Amino acid sequence: MAFLPGLGYAIAMLSVLIETRNNDEALARTLSSLVSAAVSGMVREVIVCDRAVSRETHAIADQTGCVYLTDGGIGAGVRQAKADWLLLLEPGARLVDGWSEAVEHYVATMAMPARFTPSRADRRPWFVGMFRSSRALREGLLIRKAQALPLSRHAADAEAVARGLAGRRLAAEIRVADAG
Template identity: 35%
Template sequence: MITVLIRASRGPEALAVTLSALVPAVAAGLVGDAVILSAGQDETIAMVADAAGATLIVTHDRSWALGVKAARRDWLLCLDDGDIPQEGWIQALERFATFGRPDQPGRFKRRSAGPLRALAQAALALVGRDRDCSGELVHKRVLLGELKPRSSVSLAAFIERDPFFA
């Protein structure tokens, strides 16, 4: 089982879209819990988190750190609100969580991702800033700094951002 970390910055509607996409994985026994990282105090986001049975953490930066500490599972699926995993994602994550190496994250393919996103990821890595793990299945030990991450493995599944929240 995995924990899903969701950064909420686009509002409760975007959060609800992402949470509803996770329901089949909860029913399949893959997702055990969810942690929502909100950029500020928002009563509606708190209500959505409560209705989903998720833990809500208010954080004033875009770091995953507080969510990692609240996660109950070793493998963490990091998403931004508005992200929607596409067909086949549950099986891809199950295989990766079972056979993947803890020091090697698995990354969803993004149809809308271009060279600018890859360049931004490389720049963050060079300056040593908090990695942007959005769209990755990452072992908790990597995000806690206990393991040095290797390059990501491409998962056999896609993730898209709902165009309304792009």
């Protein structure tokens, strides 16, 4: 948390981690939903992990001021993150307006991991979930760095870090990334 002189309150600072899987267009969509929180100082850094080493992904990361990692995967990203709270997102996921206020409140009052609520357009009928496996990062993951470090040490990818984690539901919506 950073105290802002004259404003009298602290702003939670996040490191956002996105494992791109060589999906440049989806990365750009996700980054666009983070702009307002970056301008306000809430998003301290965005770390793009790209084992595919795509020139296009590197260019997008460079032009938008992201940290670009090609070695070490999500574990390296978690270790390098500067903030106490991490936000793991799939490329293509877009956070809906008002998300930063919900996250701000959550990190000030809670300690356990949390996930966003899928937007109404992305909610599945209950019976679909019975027959289709869900991606662990479908709804993003907000987690303390101290909790993510041991999970990421031997994780093959960000999905493995998020898989099986219980967490609370944030009072903020996410447009989930396209399946694929």
